Each structure stands twice: as C-alpha cells, then as structure tokens.
Amino acid sequence: MKVFSAEQLQQADKVTTEKHNISSLDLMERAGTQIFNWLHQRMQGAQVPVHIFCGIGNNGGDGLVLGRHLIEHGYVVHIYIANFTDKRSKCFLINYDRVKEITKKWPILMTSEADFPEIHPDDVIIDAIFGIGLNRAPEGWVKKLIQYLNEQKAFRLSIDIPSGLHANKPVADMEAVIMANHTLTFQAPKLAFFLPDSGDFAPYFEIIDIGLDPEFLHNTVPLAHLISKQEARQFYKQRKKYSHKGDYGHVLVVGGSYGKMGAAVLSSKAAYRAGAGLVTSFIPKCGYDIIQTALPEVMAITDAYDHLISEVDDIPEVEAIAVGMGIGTNERTVNALKKLFSETKASYVIDADAINCIALDKDLKKLIPPQSVLTPHPGELKRLVGDWKDDYDKLEKVKEFTRKYKCILLIKGANSITVHEDKLYINTSGNPGMATGGSGDVLSGMIAALLAQGYDPLLATVFATYLHGLAGNIVSQSNSFEAVMAGDVADHIGKAYLSLLEPDQPVQQDENDQK
Numbered sequence: 001m002k003v004f005s006a007e008q009l010q011q012a013d014k015v016t017t018e019k020h021n022i023s024s025l026d027l028m029e030r031a032g033t034q035i036f037n038w039l040h041q042r043m044q045g046a047q048v049p050v051h052i053f054c055g056i057g058n059n060g061g062d063g064l065v066l067g068r069h070l071i072e073h074g075y076v077v078h079i080y081i082a083n084f085t086d087k088r089s090k091c092f093l094i095n096y097d098r099v100k101e102i103t104k105k106w107p108i109l110m111t112s113e114a115d116f117p118e119i120h121p122d123d124v125i126i127d128a129i130f131g132i133g134l135n136r137a138p139e140g141w142v143k144k145l146i147q148y149l150n151e152q153k154a155f156r157l158s159i160d161i162p163s164g165l166h167a168n169k170p171v172a173d174m175e176a177v178i179m180a181n182h183t184l185t186f187q188a189p190k191l192a193f194f195l196p197d198s199g200d201f202a203p204y205f206e207i208i209d210i211g212l213d214p215e216f217l218h219n220t221v222p223l224a225h226l227i228s229k230q231e232a233r234q235f236y237k238q239r240k241k242y243s244h245k246g247d248y249g250h251v252l253v254v255g256g257s258y259g260k261m262g263a264a265v266l267s268s269k270a271a272y273r274a275g276a277g278l279v280t281s282f283i284p285k286c287g288y289d290i291i292q293t294a295l296p297e298v299m300a301i302t303d304a305y306d307h308l309i310s311e312v313d314d315i316p317e318v319e320a321i322a323v324g325m326g327i328g329t330n331e332r333t334v335n336a337l338k339k340l341f342s343e344t345k346a347s348y349v350i351d352a353d354a355i356n357c358i359a360l361d362k363d364l365k366k367l368i369p370p371q372s373v374l375t376p377h378p379g380e381l382k383r384l385v386g387d388w389k390d391d392y393d394k395l396e397k398v399k400e401f402t403r404k405y406k407c408i409l410l411i412k413g414a415n416s417i418t419v420h421e422d423k424l425y426i427n428t429s430g431n432p433g434m435a436t437g438g439s440g441d442v443l444s445g446m447i448a449a450l451l452a453q454g455y456d457p458l459l460a461t462v463f464a465t466y467l468h469g470l471a472g473n474i475v476s477q478s479n480s481f482e483a484v485m486a487g488d489v490a491d492h493i494g495k496a497y498l499s500l501l502e503p504d505q506p507v508q509q510d511e512n513d514q515k
C-alpha cells in the first residue's frame with residue numbers, strides 16, 4: 001500500500017474533482033458519510049452522547065457531515081465549532097448551513113476556554129479540528145482545547161489525522177496533538193503514523209476509501225510503501241520439486257566472541273529456518289563446542305584466536321555472509337572485516353558490531369561492499385550516520401548514506417523501515433515483545449538466508465523483516481509480549497511462512513451479522 005504526502009493527497013483531491021466531474025462538496029459528503037457508516041455500524045443507535053469538535057477548514061466540514069447524518073439517525077449529538085479564525089472554507093460553510101437547516105439552530109461556537117463542555121467518560125469525542133491542512137502549531141485556547149480533550153476518559157476518534165499532527169513533517173508541538181484512540185484516515189495512511197516521534201498519537205487506524213482518482217494514485221510515486229501480509233505474500237519464491245540443498249545457497253555467519261556466542265547461534269539457526277541450503281558459522285575458538293552442540297546442522301570453522309575474530313580465512317565459497325553479531329570492536333576484528341570485505345565476494349548482511357566497527361574506522365566504511373544490507377538498531381545507526389533532529393531528518397540522512405555507499409539500510413524499530421536511496425518500505429508486522437536480546441541476530445540470519453536463495457538485497461530485507469515480525473506475532477499470541485525470546489522467534493519462522501501462505505479466512509456470515 002502506498003503512503004502519500006499531504007500535498008499529493010491534495011493534488012489527488014483536485015484531479016478527482018476535475019476528471020470525475022464531482023465537486024469538492026460531493027467528496028466531503030462521501031468522506032463524512034463513510035465515517036458515519038463506520039460509527040453507525042458500531043453504535044447501532046446507542047444513545048451515547050457524541051461530541052464533535054470541528055475546525056473551520058475541510059476537516060471541520062467532514063465533522064459537520066458526520067454530525068448531520070448522526071442527527072438524522074436519532075443520535076445524541078453535540079457539535080462545537082473551534083472558531084479560531086473567520087477564514088472558513090467554502091465546503092465547511094455549506095455544511096454548517098445544512099446542520100442549521102435540520103436542527104433549526106447553529107452549532108455551538110467556541111472562542112475561549114470558557115466554552116469547553118463537560119464530557120462524560122462513556123461519551124464519544126470526534127476530533128475534526130485540523131486535518132492535513134495544518135500549517136503551524138496550534139496555539140492559545142485551541143492548544144488548550146486539544147489538551148482538554150486528551151485529559152478526558154472518553155473515546156477519541158480522529159477524522160483523517162489526529163489534530164495537531166502533520167502528515168509528513170515533524171510534529172509542530174508535542175503538547176498540542178490529539179492522542180487518538182482510533183483514526184479513520186482518508187484514502188492512504190500518513191507517514192507520521194509510523195515514525196517513533198509521532199506514531200503514539202495514532203496507534204490504531206483504518207483507511208477510508210473515498211474513491212480518489214485511481215490512475216493518479218497508481219502513477220504517483222509515493223513517499224513510502226507499507227508492507228503488510230498482502231504485499232509480503234507476493235515476494236515469496238516457491239521451492240521447486242526437483243531441487244537440492246545447493247539450490248538454496250550457502251550462508252556464512254561470522255559472529256560471536258567470548259560471552260556472546262548466542263548471537264552466532266541465533267543467527268545461524270534463523271538462517272536455516274528461513275530456508276538456507278547450508279549454513280557455516282565462523283566463530284572464535286571458544287565457540288566451537290557451543291555451536292556444534294546447539295546446532296548440529298551447522299558447520300563450524302574457528303578463528304586462530306580463542307575469544308575474538310581476527311581473520312576470516314579458510315572459508316568455503318558462499319552466496320551470502322551475515323557478519324557482526326556479537327563480534328565486539330577489537331582492532332584485530334576491524335582488520336578482519338577489512339580483509340573480508342575486500343577479498344570475499346558475496347551478498348552481505350552487516351549487523352551489530354560490524355556496524356560499530358564501520359562507525360569507528362573510516363577506511364572500513366569505504367570498503368562496504370556495494371548492495372550490502374546494513375541492519376542497525378537506533379544506537380548503532382546514530383554512530384553510523386550521526387545524530388538527527390527528528391524522524392524526517394533521520395530518514396534523509398539514511399537515504400543519503402544508502403546513496404553514498406550504494407547499500408540498503410534497515411532502520412529497526414516498532415515499524416522497521418527499509419531504505420534504499422529514495423525508496424522507503426515500512427514494515428507492519430511485529431510487536432513490542434520483540435524488543436529483546438538476540439532479536440536482531442535472528443533477523444540478520446534470515447536476510448542472509450533469503451540472499452543465499454537468490455532474493456535481491458532490497459526484497460530480501462523487506463521480506464525477511466516482515467516474516468521476522470510475523471514469527472514474533474505468532475510467538476506472542478501464545479506467550480504474551482513479555483515472554484517473547486529471540487530463540488522462540490527463530491523457532492517460529494516456519495509457522496510464519498505457513499501463516500503467510502494460508503488463504504485469507506472468508507468472513508463468516510454470523511460475524512457479518514454481529515457488525
């Protein structure tokens with residue numbers, strides 16, 4: 001699914017009205033009516049007071065359309081206009097009049113804190129104050145209104161975007177944004193929903209299709225692609241009946257040091273579980289018994305050193321190398337990486353301490369093999385590209401890094417984002433339980449396994465990230481978020497493949513009836 005900018009959506013709005021002979025007013029009616037249908041399906045006529053807070057732009061107009069339909073269907077509705085300026089939009093004004101026509105009185109105008117209404121915890125709040133037309137931070141009593149609504153226990157439903165949030169720019173003022181319980185967003189999700197600084201304002205959202213011109217949407221290069229099951233499924237390459245282990249590639253895992261052998265174990269295990277034909281682990285001597293005992297399927301080659309990796313030699317020819325998990329940043333290890341990068345041709349996944357080594361040594365940075373996949377967590381990323389002002393600045397810095405070093409970089413987090421030059425792929429699987437030691441080691445082994453199987457580096461990263469999150473979701477369903485451990489995630493990669501490929505369940509008739 002595509003993630004568009006506010007500007008692109010405004011353009012889509014314009015193209016749709018021109019090309020399909022439909023007015024902006026009709027489009028607003030369509031949008032507001034769909035929000036009404038959503039709410040009506042859930043409320044089923046319940047006499048719970050609905051408080052609709054409208055701004056004076058088109059987001060407010062959507063709120064007015066919703067209010068009119070709710071009133072016509074006998075709901076208990078209170079409409080308030082946050083009257084922060086006289087520059088009301090045309091479509092807002094028409095719908096303002098339409099409400100008056102049916103209620104015979106004007107909605108309540110708010111001009112200061114004194115107008116804030118009392119709201120019961122069981123009531124519903126509709127947030128239609130600002131949409132994607134927000135162009136500065138809310139101030140004065142409007143900011144206070146947002147804070148007042150956030151203090152209420154009532155359910156907050158935001159129309160299009162939580163008011164105060166920009167669709168694709170840094171948050172204007174963190175204390176002036178609606179904390180939505182749920183957001184119904186028009187046509188496409190907004191980038192702000194997936195970034196660490198702003199994602200908490202819109203933790204749950206649904207997309208309302210308002211029929212913007214499909215051709216325009218299809219031909220427009222989006223800000224990002226959202227990867228959910230539907231997309232991930234298309235990446236899967238089916239195994240052939242007449243195949244053997246050589247067809248699925250050989251992964252070399254270069255990892256571990258004294259006290260951190262688990263990193264190499266997890267990564268090697270995940271490489272097998274994700275489908276590699278063969279896995280060899282290159283480890284310090286101290287890890288020999290550990291890896292051979294933990295994973296009899298893995299072939300082990302040891303370094304000359306007991307506690308660290310000093311030179312990766314005598315290795316077989318492999319298709320993919322996952323390097324860095326638990327290797328430390330000793331100078332000898334940095335030199336080992338220099339030699340490996342310059343002398344061994346393969347598809348690389350560069351993780352953890354290998355990233356720290358690169359951040360420490362400029363010469364090593366220059367040796368990053370083209371098309372490598374780098375998988376830093378936030379701390380490692382900061383060491384690699386420097387600190388950032390906000391999430392958008394971070395994305396720009398990472399894009400620049402991938403251009404300069406011709407690589408793919410995965411920004412790990414709640415919604416991991418794969419970056420390659422100007423392309424962004426936002427992952428939707430995974431859960432907070434996966435923020436646990438070794439989770440990244442599993443992922444690097446999975447990416448390497450896909451590379452070894454012939455997936456191209458960008459696809460391997462996007463697909464492995466989705467599968468990894470899906471495996472974590474399967475573990476958490478029977479275990480809780482708290483109990484998720486990286487080893488469990490590796491053990492459930494197989495179930496993730498099965499879940500990915502199983503047909504979507506048809507909606508049961510009785511489920512339909514309950515809606």
Ligand SMILES: NC(=O)C1=CN([C@@H]2O[C@H](COP(=O)(O)OP(=O)(O)OC[C@H]3O[C@@H](n4cnc5c(N)ncnc54)[C@H](OP(=O)(O)O)[C@@H]3O)[C@@H](O)[C@H]2O)[C@@H](O)CC1
Pocket residue numbers: 009010012013027028031055056057058059060061062084085087088089129130131132133134135136137138139142159160161186210212
């Ligand atoms: N795209 C689509 O296809 C469709 C979009 N639709 C809907 O339209 C919404 C976008 O509507 P919109 O452009 O009228 O902007 P919106 O967010 O309502 O408010 C802008 C107003 O607020 C003002 N203002 C801004 N910041 C401010 C601040 N901090 N403090 C105070 N004032 C501030 C600004 O005024 P000004 O900057 O001129 O002072 C302007 O008057 C969109 O989110 C969706 O809900 C649907 O109806 C159908 C199809």
Ligand SMILES: [K+]
Pocket residue numbers: 059127128129130131158159160161162163
């Ligand atoms: K809103």
